Amino acid sequence: MSAVRSLPLEGQPQTHTTTRTRLLRTLTIITPLAVIVGLYFTLFYAGTDIEQGNVQRIFYVHVSSFAGAFVALGATVFAGIVYLRTSNPKWDALALSGVEVGLGLGVINLVTGSIWARPIWNTWWTWDPRLTSAAIMVLTYAAYLMLRSGIENPDTRRRFASVYGILAFSTVVITLVIIRIRPDTIHPAVIGASPQNAQGGFGLTSSMTTALSVNMVVWSVFVPLTLMWWRIRLDNLSQRVQEMRLRALED
């Protein structure tokens, strides 16, 4: 069992592990700073919308967090496809990290949308096509986590999760395009023309476009990348504990 102690954390050569650890630590410092910069652009740089007041500023995070969820859940699809081809567990770890982070960002998107809707639509929630599809998306990925934790066999669990992660992405795509294909939605489009029944839309000024662009980079690159990387580290550590337990049992 003493050999277990010398196992590298990620099964990688020590130099790779050190470089990656340094990069992750750098990202971990940069990401909160990037969120603060995004917040500065949201609160102080972008002009105030005359019709909606300050609540309109939620949109910079609302839209960007969905973009982040799209990236994270897109990574799950990619990792799922590669896992099904290679059966290498590291791709399953990436897929799982994408779901956990994508789900968190999806919840941020849903909750901020609901808070914005209260003063603008005069309701916290309505069964609008866009809102309904976003809620289904979040529930679908919450179910992914629950269902995969219920499967004991690791290979079966990983295969099931890969297929589920690929198929579940359809809910993300539907949420994205539904305001273009359902004319009865009241959800406005921030980018491009809003549906004819949209309520609460606004035109983007140059300062608003800049604020949205900065937040898009922060929430769809820095936040998902850093959180997913840490989630993968967590999975690696969990694997290490499992291996140590097995060796302890063998001894």
Place this chain on the structure above:
Amino acid sequence: MMPETTAYLLLGLAAITLILLALIGSMVVRYRNLQQDIKTLEQLDSDS
């Protein structure tokens, strides 16, 4: 006249902070628990 909706903006920011903290916090707790498990297993190894 511009509507006063700042309270909803603050509520939104609070919600974002809470969700992010819950996500990061759950990872930190699990990470610490696993490190504790490793320490325990190493202790068991050295005892045997």
